[in-house]
Amino acid sequence: MECMLNNRSCVCADESLLKDKALLREMLEKMMIARKFEEKVSELFGKGLMHGTTHLGIGEEAAGIGTATALAPDDYMLVTHRGHIPAIGKGCGVNGMMAEMMGKQTGVCHGRGGSMHMADLGKGVLGGNGIVGATAPLACGAAITLKLKGISDRISVAIFGDGASNQGAVHESMNLAAAMKLPVLFCLIDNNYGMSTPFAGAAKETNLTKRAIGYGIKSFECDGNDVLAVYETTREAREHVLRYGPCLLVEHTYRTSGHSKSDRGRYRSKEEIAGWEAVNPIVRFSNFLLDRGLFTGSEIERADKFSADTIESAAECAIAAPNPPIDGVLDYVYA
Ligand SMILES: Cc1ncc(C[n+]2csc(CCOP(=O)(O)OP(=O)(O)O)c2C)c(N)n1
Numbered sequence: 001m002e003c004m005l006n007n008r009s010c011v012c013a014d015e016s017l018l019k020d021k022a023l024l025r026e027m028l029e030k031m032m033i034a035r036k037f038e039e040k041v042s043e044l045f046g047k048g049l050m051h052g053t054t055h056l057g058i059g060e061e062a063a064g065i066g067t068a069t070a071l072a073p074d075d076y077m078l079v080t081h082r083g084h085i086p087a088i089g090k091g092c093g094v095n096g097m098m099a100e101m102m103g104k105q106t107g108v109c110h111g112r113g114g115s116m117h118m119a120d121l122g123k124g125v126l127g128g129n130g131i132v133g134a135t136a137p138l139a140c141g142a143a144i145t146l147k148l149k150g151i152s153d154r155i156s157v158a159i160f161g162d163g164a165s166n167q168g169a170v171h172e173s174m175n176l177a178a179a180m181k182l183p184v185l186f187c188l189i190d191n192n193y194g195m196s197t198p199f200a201g202a203a204k205e206t207n208l209t210k211r212a213i214g215y216g217i218k219s220f221e222c223d224g225n226d227v228l229a230v231y232e233t234t235r236e237a238r239e240h241v242l243r244y245g246p247c248l249l250v251e252h253t254y255r256t257s258g259h260s261k262s263d264r265g266r267y268r269s270k271e272e273i274a275g276w277e278a279v280n281p282i283v284r285f286s287n288f289l290l291d292r293g294l295f296t297g298s299e300i301e302r303a304d305k306f307s308a309d310t311i312e313s314a315a316e317c318a319i320a321a322p323n324p325p326i327d328g329v330l331d332y333v334y335a
């Protein structure tokens with residue numbers, strides 16, 4: 001999938017957003033922290049300090065951070081096997097996440113969850129999931145809880161991928177949510193690949209927004225590499241969910257990292273990846289902030305240094321943290 005984006009401009013329909021410097025800084029720093037988190041995870045895997053596998057989302061920062069930042073703090077969110085970035089966006093602390101990656105007792109799930117099953121209930125993150133498509137029915141369940149409790153100002157978000165969009169569970173969930181008018185935002189992160197399969201090889205109809213038509217729900221779509229567009233579109237979609245019920249939001253992006261730690265990258269060319277690396281969403285947003293005179297070069301540098309220090313310190317703490325005690329191995333385990 002050839003990249004047609006540029007690395008300078010972002011789209012902002014509501015210019016008043018640009019006056020909220022704290023919000024702009026929050027999204028910039030979260031994207032930088034997310035990128036450095038993923039890079040550090042890759043490094044620590046390489047050194048044998050992390051085990052199993054992990055799915056990095058390098059290149060997808062604008063999608064995960066823009067959406068999670070646009071949610072209310074107590075909205076529920078379910079993330080996929082590639083869930084680190086939206087979790088950071090929703091406010092999960094990177095100290096707990098890094099320790100979780102290393103299976104340490106100080107991890108956000110006391111080391112029992114690891115990369116794919118991180119949850120932080122206090123932040124509304126109900127967990128990652130290794131079952132492709134499983135976030136959708138779980139988000140419906142969380143939305144039913146909201147409905148039964150009479151809570152009308154919060155929503156439940158199912159993040160899932162283009163590959164997952166073909167799963168029966170996702171279709172059933174969209175139908176159920178529509179029929180029951182559940183407050184679910186179906187957030188489809190379209191990175192064009194499910195493992196090594198390009199989406200066009202997995203479905204005849206490649207316009208994913210059309211999926212909403214069959215369930216009688218509205219769809220939204222945005223450039224998932226533009227954090228402002230993602231933020232604004234998510235806000236709009238969230239309002240829609242609160243007023244009218246579920247909707248589908250499709251965010252187009254690309255992962256420049258491999259599918260997982262065991263990806264040899266034989267299904268796409270180096271040129272394709274390089275084209276997308278050149279439109280790094282963090283550089284793009286930084287350029288936009290500079291061009292519009294909203295941030296100075298030294299402010300961008302400070303944000304970069306802050307995020308680098310944050311991740312270095314998270315890694316040092318995680319390395320020094322204790323392993324869970326053997327006699328407590330079944331603590332915090334539900335099943
Ligand atoms: C039910 C199920 N089928 C297959 C897999 C193996 N698998 C893991 S990730 C993945 C691709 C998912 O693609 P997508 O939904 O687009 O998410 P992305 O990896 O691109 O973020 C597959 C097939 C799985 N984990 N669960």
Ligand SMILES: [Mg+2]
Nearest residue numbers: 161162193194
């Ligand atoms: Mg995908």
